[in-house]
Amino acid sequence: MDRTNTCIPLFELTCSELASELKKRYGKGHFHAAAIYREVFYKGNANWENAQEFQNSKKFLKQLRLDLRIDRTPVIATQTEDDVTKFATRLCDGNVIESVIIPMFTHATLCVSTQVGCRMGCKFCETGRMGFVRDLFVEEIVAQLFKAKSVFGANIRNIVFMGMGEPLDNFENVVRSIRVMEDQRGFDIPHRYVSVSTSGRVDGIRKLAQLNWPRLNLAVSLNAPNDRIRSRIMPVNNLYPMAELRKAMMDFPMKKNGAVYVEYVLIKNVNDARRHARQLAEYLAPVRAKVNLIGYNPRTSSPFETPSEEEVDRFLDWLVEERVFVRKRSSKGRSIRAACGQLGGKHVYRGDENRTGFKRV
Ligand code: SAH
Ligand code: SF4
Numbered sequence: 001m002d003r004t005n006t007c008i009p010l011f012e013l014t015c016s017e018l019a020s021e022l023k024k025r026y027g028k029g030h031f032h033a034a035a036i037y038r039e040v041f042y043k044g045n046a047n048w049e050n051a052q053e054f055q056n057s058k059k060f061l062k063q064l065r066l067d068l069r070i071d072r073t074p075v076i077a078t079q080t081e082d083d084v085t086k087f088a089t090r091l092c093d094g095n096v097i098e099s100v101i102i103p104m105f106t107h108a109t110l111c112v113s114t115q116v117g118c119r120m121g122c123k124f125c126e127t128g129r130m131g132f133v134r135d136l137f138v139e140e141i142v143a144q145l146f147k148a149k150s151v152f153g154a155n156i157r158n159i160v161f162m163g164m165g166e167p168l169d170n171f172e173n174v175v176r177s178i179r180v181m182e183d184q185r186g187f188d189i190p191h192r193y194v195s196v197s198t199s200g201r202v203d204g205i206r207k208l209a210q211l212n213w214p215r216l217n218l219a220v221s222l223n224a225p226n227d228r229i230r231s232r233i234m235p236v237n238n239l240y241p242m243a244e245l246r247k248a249m250m251d252f253p254m255k256k257n258g259a260v261y262v263e264y265v266l267i268k269n270v271n272d273a274r275r276h277a278r279q280l281a282e283y284l285a286p287v288r289a290k291v292n293l294i295g296y297n298p299r300t301s302s303p304f305e306t307p308s309e310e311e312v313d314r315f316l317d318w319l320v321e322e323r324v325f326v327r328k329r330s331s332k333g334r335s336i337r338a339a340c341g342q343l344g345g346k347h348v349y350r351g352d353e354n355r356t357g358f359k360r361v
Contacts, residue, residue: 007069010040011139011146012176015185025067026060034185036068041186044150046070071143075151085152086343091116091140095133098343099144099163107157112144114174115165117344120199123233124223124267126299127164127344135170141177145187159189162197162219164343168204175211191215195261202240205248214253219261219292220245224271225279233270242283249287259290259325267296268305272315281322291319291326297342 008021019033035053039045048054048068054061076096077088085101100111118125119132144163148154159181161167167174174196181189197219198204205218222245224230230237237245249260262284266272284291295312296304307315312328319326 006067008067009069009139010036011071011142011180012137014179014183022064026063028057028060032057032060032064037183037185040070040146041183042188044146044153046072046146046150069139071139071146073140073143075147078152085154087147087152089140089144089147091136097136097140097144097164099148100343101148101152101154101156103154104158106155108148108154109158109160110145110148110154110156111160111163112141113163113165113343114141114161114167114170118165119169120166121235122199122221122223124265124296124299124302124304126342129299130164130344135173136165138173138176138180141173142180145181145189149187156187157189158193158195160195160197160219162195166199166201167196168198168201168208171204171207175208178216192217192255195219197221197261197263199234199236200240200245201236202244202248205245205252209248209252212253214255214258217258217261218249218252219263220249221263221265222280223263223265223267225276225283229271229276233267246283246287249289254288259288262287262289262291263294263329264291265294265296266307266312266315268307268311270304272307272311274318277315277318277322277324281319281324284324289325291324292329293319293326294329299342 008018010018013021015033015037018036019030022028022033032053035051036048039048039051049061049065073089073091075087076090079086083103086098088096088098090096095116097113097116099113102109102111113136115135116133117130118127120128122128145156145159148156161174178191178194181187181194182191191213192215195217196208199221208218222230223234227237227242230242252260264280293312293316295309296306298306316326316328
């Protein structure tokens with residue numbers, strides 16, 4: 001994608017910003033911006049040209065058709081299991097990212113990617129195994145929501161930044177994508193339905209805190225009860241040890257009754273002992289936290305073992321005994337590698353459909 005050209009990148013602009021751009025370039029404004037926003041973002045229809053508002057301004061329409069850039073990167077593969085749909089998008093430079101749609105009762109949650117690969121190198125994570133390739137542009141992040149809506153007809157209410165990549169490593173683009181997604185004239189996803197998950201980049205958490213968005217949900221992938229174990233499985237802990245991370249969680253602005261979501265991937269014989277439950281409880285005692293317990297999903301050539309359901313339940317009980325607010329997160333989509341930490345395996349794009357079950361579209 002040529003990002004130096006003079007196109008207007010629709011998926012990177014709020015409705016007011018689009019209106020100012022139209023004003024600056026063509027002397028048009030809010031009326032047309034709102035129409036484009038309504039068609040593309042609200043209705044999920046890329047053919048904004050048919051909107052009534054453009055029918056009497058054909059010359060403007062012709063020019064805008066040339067100048068307006070809408071992400072049209074293709075969905076190249078899709079796979080569904082347990083109602084969970086994983087889809088892969090091929091980006092303009094040939095890289096591939098994955099997104100996951102998780103239906104709830106009346107609406108759905110979309111798990112979006114923020115980078116191709118990830119530089120944090122967590123030992124248990126498939127994306128981490130890929131290494132870092134590049135940050136996603138704002139439009140590539142927002143396009144995942146557009147596709148969930150337009151290609152899959154999903155009624156997305158929640159956005160979780162838990163796909164491929166470390167969101168706080170691509171801070172500016174993630175923040176801008178949230179601003180675009182929250183615009184009421186378009187996708188209309190308010191902060192309270194958005195969760196940003198981080199492996200513990202304390203600098204990023206502090207920058208996010210400075211925005212003072214108390215309704216935005218912060219999730220921290222803790223995954224360990226002490227520094228020794230955490231540094232072993234999450235290299236980021238060498239830079240930002242757990243005490244610093246806890247301080248940042250405690251300082252994060254929160255609405256009344258709000259909490260930080262703490263993700264804890266339970267890995268057999270690594271962080272699943274009784275004493276680990278106690279240490280975790282002690283560590284979290286001063287934090288308003290809700291723990292999400294997830295059984296480790298095996299990654300390719302995994303060095304770790306997956307705990308049984310009983311073992312996950314046992315650890316959950318220990319945390320409850322320790323008076324930790326905890327719930328179990330389901331591993332829906334595990335066998336299609338759509339569950340947490342399983343995104344990014346290159347094997348799925350070879351077109352070996354029998355082996356992977358991944359359907360080309
Ligand atoms: N990079 C961010 C967000 C993406 S990872 C972060 O780390 O928070 C999304 C979640 O999946 C994280 O909570 C991570 O701890 C979890 N995860 C990674 N690998 C996993 C695996 N193999 N099994 C279960 N959860 C995993
Ligand atoms: Fe990156 Fe998150 Fe995976 Fe760690 S768990 S490697 S931060 S995507």
